[in-house]
Amino acid sequence: MSLSNLFADIPTHLPEELSELLLARGRIRVERILSRGHASPPDFWYDQPQGEFVVLLAGWARLTFEDESLELVPGSFVEIPPHKRHRVEATDSEQTTIWLAIFYDA
Numbered sequence: 001m002s003l004s005n006l007f008a009d010i011p012t013h014l015p016e017e018l019s020e021l022l023l024a025r026g027r028i029r030v031e032r033i034l035s036r037g038h039a040s041p042p043d044f045w046y047d048q049p050q051g052e053f054v055v056l057l058a059g060w061a062r063l064t065f066e067d068e069s070l071e072l073v074p075g076s077f078v079e080i081p082p083h084k085r086h087r088v089e090a091t092d093s094e095q096t097t098i099w100l101a102i103f104y105d106a
Contacts, residue, residue: 004022006032006057006098006100007057007058007098010034010096010098011034014034014035014036014038014096016038017033017034017035017038018033018034018035019031019032019033019034019101020032020033020034027104027105028102028103028104029050029102029103029104030100030101030102030103031099031100031101031103032098032099032100032101033098033099033100033101034096034097034098034099035059035061035088035091035092035096035097035099036059036091036092036093036095036096036097037091037092037093038088038091039087039088039089039090039091040087040088040089044087045085045086045087046085046086046087047083047085048080048082048083048103049082049083050082050103050104050105050106051079051080051081051082051103051104051105051106052079052080052101052102052103052104053077053078053079053080053101053102053104054077054078054079054080054099054100054101054102055075055076055077055099055100055101056072056073056074056075056076056077056097056098056099057074057098057099057100058074058095058096058097058098059074059091059092059095059096059097059098060072060073060074060091060092060097061088061089061090061091061092061097061099062088062089062090062091063078063086063087063088063089064086064087064088064089065084065085065086066085069089081106082106
């Protein structure tokens, strides 16, 4: 058994958003995602075959869907259904934004 911490080992320099696989079991995948001022490229939309449950642990972010935008602060969470087109409009540029994302087959 190994103990880890979601707030440990955060790089001081993040030239790109960093996704780290924490757990993969069957049809469930858990990732820690680290962002600092990162956003989706212009005109890029995620259109994932899996559902995603995402929790913002630190920093802030703005997610945009085709019909609305959501501002996430620490403690915010949202479930994104499969094929719900979305993009990361912005993340905190002053501190690391830490996401916990759980992907699952619907």
